[in-house]
Amino acid sequence: MKLCPHQLVFVIIFLFSGVLFGQDYRPIDEVIHVSNNHETMPVKVHGNMNAKTLLLVVHGGPGSSVDDxxxxxxxxxxxxxxxxxxxxxWQQRGAGDSKGVDDKKYYTIDQYVSDLDHVVDEMHEVFPHKKIVLFGHSWGGMLSSSYLSLPEHRAKISAWIDAAGVTxxxxxxxxxxDDVxxxxxxxxxxxxxxxxxxDVAKQKTPQNSSLLAYYILDKMPDAHRYVNIEKMQWSERAIASNNxxxxxxxxxxxxxxxxxLDFPILLIWGKYDYCVSKKLRDELIEHLDAEKITSVELPHSGHYMMMNEPELFSKKVGEFLDKI
Structure with missing residues (x-):
């Protein structure tokens, strides 16, 4: 059977993509909107549809844009x-391009836990054969750990990654x-x-220590890939939710x-994580099943390790996910 020219082009592209990405790579780029209690929240899904896991990003802030x-x-x-x-x-309530009512009665941990549960249920419905792994960063650690406090929620999750998250x-x-x-x-x-x-010594108080924890990284010799948080996306609603x-x-x-918790857990911090101190990580470990924990400390990064050390960060997360 002879192939016509456009069919030959398709075959060549198909075979070439297999060489580039591997036969098990099937890309997806999709936005799913989840609504709950007067809020519509986009969930932007990217990556490999043939993967066995779905990593659900529970971003920090409160109020940071997940796009960052x-x-x-x-x-x-x-x-x-x-x-x-x-x-x-997942773009949380009040953050980025989520749409809803700007009312502080909706800015509570319980409301965000309810939002997260709706997102988890939607992910299970749209991707029924995927194992859902929660990824909580900073405030996302507080939100994801609050979610996992309930047994009916834990039953929907296969693993948890706490990346310098507050519990x-x-x-x-x-x-x-203390760290600063x-x-x-x-x-x-x-x-x-x-x-x-x-100057830092004159400024430091318990109330502003978290902010100073970012800025002192600019003078740390190994933290030259410092992330300027002032360039991150914050809307008026995001600030209101944070407050x-x-x-x-x-x-x-x-x-x-x-x-x-009875599933695999990855704790990932950086050398210069002062904003969410490694002391918090160490105290969390005391409450976890030691056999379930993989604890990693990246050698240079500060609080935003996924931006400061992307290659090493992705390698450690990937190794963890491969074992689930």
């Missing part, structure tokens, strides 16, 4: 993970202050960039509820 988690400063570690798995970027907000500012204070004292002793470190949720976060400790 994929494309900030080029390809992030999460976008690199798309080569081997399916990644669903105990009651110690968040205290530990961030220790770094400031160390550099004052070394007598390098004295004007900068003296409403943070006081609740500071009163919430989910660690005791994490003792019931």
């Amino acid at each position: 988690y994929r494309t900030f400063n080029g390809k992030t570690g999460l976008q690199l993970v798309e080569k081997s798995t399916l990644v669903a970027y 105990d907000g009651t110690k968040l500012l205290e530990y961030a202050f 204070d220790a770094v400031v004292k160390e550099h004052l002793t070394q007598e390098e960039n004295l004007d900068f470190w003296k 409403s949720l943070i006081p609740e976060v500071l009163l919430t400790n989910n660690n005791q509820n994490m003792e019931a």
Whole structure:
């Protein structure tokens, strides 16, 4: 049988794509809208449809745009993970291009847990044969751990990745202050960039320690790929949601509820994670089944390790997902 010219072109493209991406690669680029309690939230799905897992991104903030988690400063570690798995970027209530009512009565942890449950159910319906892995970063750690506190929610999830995520907000500012204070004292002793470190020493308080934890990275020798958070996307609704949720976060400790988790867990922090201190990670580990945990510390990155060290970040996440 002879093939006509356009059929030959198709065959060549098909075979060439198989060489480039492997025969098991089937790309998807789709937006699924999930509605719940006066909010419509886009879930942007990218990656490999032939993968066995779906990584559901629970972004930070509260109020950060999930779009930054994929494309900030080029390809992030999460976008690199798309080569081997399916990644669903959920835009939370009040963030980015989500649409809804700007009312603080909807900006509560319980409401966001309800939103997440609707998203999880939708992902199971649209991708019924995928294992859902929650990926929580920063505030996303508080939200995902709050979600996993309930047994009916845990039954829908196959694994959890906590990337410098908050599970105990009651110690968040205290530990961030301790970390910043220790770094400031160390550099004052070394007598390098004295004007900068003296200025930080005058400014530091428990209330602003999380913000200072970002800015001191600019003077850390190994953190030269520092992420300027001022360039991230924040809408007026995002700021309103942040102002409403943070006081609740500071009163919430989910660690005791994490003792019931019976699936694989990846904890991934960076050397310079002062904003969400490694002390929080260490206390979380005390409440987890040691046999279920993979704990990784990246050698250079600060809080936004998926942007600072994309290749190494994607490698560690990919190795974890391969075992699920």
